[in-house]
Amino acid sequence: MTGTHFQGNGRAILAAFWIGALGLFLLALSAAFHPASAQIPGAPQNVRATVEAETAVPAPGDTVTIAIIMDPKPGWHDYWLNPGDAGTPLELEWTLPEGVTPGPIRAPVPETLVVSGFMNHIYKAKHAFLVDLQIAPKRQPGKKLDIKVNARWSACSDLVCVPESGSFTIPLTVGDGTITVEQRTRFDQWRAALPVPLDRQASYAINGSAISIAIPFPEGAAADKVWFFPQTQNVFRYAAPQTARRTGNWLILTGGVDKAFDGQIDGLLRFGDGQGIELRAVPGSVPSGGEVVSVLGADSATPPSGNPTSFALILALSILGGLLLNLMPCVFPILGLKAIAIAKAGGDERTARRDAWAYTAGILLSCLALGAIMLGLRAAGQEVGWAFQLQDPFIVFVLLLLMVAVTANLVGLFEIGGIGAGDRLTRQGGAAGSFWTGVLAAVVATPCTGPFMAAAIGAALLLPAAQALLIFAGLGLGLALPFLAIAYIPALRARMPRPGPWMVTFRKWMALPMALTALALVWLLGQLVGGAGWVLGAIAAAAMLLGIIIIKRQQAPVSLILGLGSTLMIMGFLALDRLPNSAVTQPSVAELGGEAFSEEKLAQLRKGGKPVFLYFTADWCVTCKVNEAAAIDRDETKKAFEKAAIVTMVGDYTRRDPVITRFLAKHGRSGVPLYLYYPPQGEAKILPQILSVSDLTGLAN
Structure with missing residues (x-):
C-alpha cells in the first residue's frame, strides 16, 4: 500500500474524534450564519x-x-x-x-x-x-x-x-x-x-419518593377529578399517579417527586369541570387518614383524545425505518463501499465483527450529532426538518469537498489508513475505515425519508431531548443492522464474495457514484445560492482534485490533503458569506411541473371540488428525483391526470421554508418526500414514498 498509515487503534480513534469534533464545529458555525428568525408575517399558524x-x-x-x-x-x-x-x-x-x-x-x-x-x-x-x-x-x-x-x-x-x-x-x-x-x-x-387564589397556605411533606400536600378545602365542597399542576419545576414526577383523600376541611393530595426539596411549592389544583385554585405550599404537617375520593393516573387525568403511542413502538419504528433506508437510492454508493470492506474480511469472523461495530459506531455518532443539532436549532426557534443540513450552502460546500476527496481515494490517487479503503487494509486501518464509511452512510442517507421514519422522527421532536436522541440512535442502528447481521450470522457471511482481483476494479467503479454525488452537490449549491454557487462549487472541486494530484506526484505527505481541504473550506465559506441574498430565486411554476404550493390555493381548489395531487420535493432528495423520473414526470401519468382533471401542486423544500416545515409537521413528517392525494370529496390520502406509474394513474380511476 502506498502513502501514509495511522499507526495503531489509538491514533485512528484519536483522529476520528478530532475530525468528528471539527464536523460538529462546522455545523455549529453554519447555524451561526443563520440566526433564528421570527414567524413569517402572514404565515398560517397551528x-x-x-x-x-x-x-x-x-x-x-x-x-x-x-x-x-x-x-x-x-x-x-x-x-x-x-x-x-x-x-x-x-x-x-x-x-x-x-x-x-x-x-x-x-x-x-x-x-x-x-x-x-x-x-x-x-x-x-x-x-x-x-x-x-x-x-x-x-x-x-x-x-x-x-x-x-x-x-x-x-x-x-x-x-x-x-x-x-x-x-x-x-x-x-x-x-x-x-x-x-x-x-x-x-x-x-x-x-x-383563571384559577382562583387560595386564601390560606397549604403544607406538604415528602416521604421518600412520595409527596403529600394538605390543602385547605371545605368539607362540603365537591372534589372530583382532582389533579395538581406544579408551577415549581424540577420537583414533581409529572406523570406519576395522584391520589386525593378527604379528612375534615382538608384535601390531601399525594403524588411522586424526583428528589428531596424543602422550599415553597407553587401550583394549581384542578377539580370538577375545569375549576382551579392557585396555592402555595410550604413544609409542614399533613393530616393522616381520611377517605380516598380520587385516584387518577397520568393518562386518566383528562379524558384521553386518543391512544398514546408508546415510546417502545416509536423506537421500533425508528429502527425499522433505518433498516429500510438501506433500500433507498441515496444509500447505494455507500453500500458499495461497505461491500468492499466485507469482501476484504474474507469471511474472517473477528475482522467482520470488528468492522461491523466500527461502521455502526460511525452511523450512530453521526445520527446522534445530526439529531442533537436539529433539536437545538428547533429549540432556538428555527423551523428545520430532517436533512436540514442540505438546505445550508455552507454544509453542502463541505460535503462537496469531502465527496471529491473520497472519489480521488477510490480511484487510487491517495491512501490514508482509517479513511481510505486501501488495497491492503490493516487491522488498525480497517476499523477506522469502517467507522468513516458509517459516517458517510449517515450523511448521505439523510436526504431520504424512508417508510416508518416519518412517524418516528416526528415523535422525536415532541419527546424530551434524551428520549429524542434515542430515536435518532435507533434510526442509525437500523441503518447498520444488515452489516451487523452479516458479521454475526455465519450463513450470511459465507455467501459474501471472497477477496480477489475483482476488488480493484470494483473499487474504481465505486468512484463513479461518488463522483456523480459530487456533481449533484455542485448543482445543489447552485440551486441554493444561484449561478455563483455552480461556479464556486466547480472551482473548489477542481482545485481539490488538482491539489490531490500534485501532492501525489510530488510524493508530499498525504496529510497535506487535510490542509488543502481546510484552506478551500475557509475560502469557500468567505465567498458564500459574501454572496447577495438576491442570488436565490424561487422556481417558476413551469420548473416545478405544476401549481406552486400554497395552503390558500390548496383550500380554493378543494372548495371548488378539484382533485389535487400534492407532492413535496427537494433538489437534494434522491428518492424524490427517482420518483419524479420513474412515476410523476411520465407521459402516462400526465395523460391520466389530464383526463381526470387532477391538479398537480408542488412544494419545493430545497431551501428552508417554515411554511412547508409546518405543513409537513401537520402530516407527521419532518422531511421530504411527502405525496398526498386530495379526492374531490373527503380527506387527503398519503401515498407510498416509493411511487410507481400505476400508483398515480390509479388515482385517475
Missing part, C-alpha cells in the same frame, strides 16, 4: 395568536389588562406556564415606554396530555393568557403609548412540535379608562377561566 387590550384609553395610574389569545387548530395544542415533561411555555418580550410596567402572565386552568409516557400540561381549546400593564400616575392624558410584544410558543400535535412566534403592536392612548360593555364581557370570560 396555534393562532392575537392580542387585545381591555381598553385603548387607560387612565393615568390605572391597570390595563392585555389578553394574548391562543386559538389552536383541531389536533394541536400549546402549553401552560410549566409545560410538564415536554414542550415550552409562552414567552413574552415587551418593549414598553417609560412609566408602563408589565405584571406576570396569568394562565387559565390547563389540561393534561400523555404522549409516550410523558406528561404535558396543555390547552387544546381557544384560551387567553392575561397580563396587566400598570400605567404610571404621572402620564399625561392624550399621550400615545407605543406597546410592543414579541411572543414565542410551541405548537404541537400528538406527534410533532413546531416553534411559532408573533410580533404585536398595541396602540394605547392615555385617557379616561373607558371600557366598552363588549370588551368588559369578553375579558370577564377570560378571567373566569
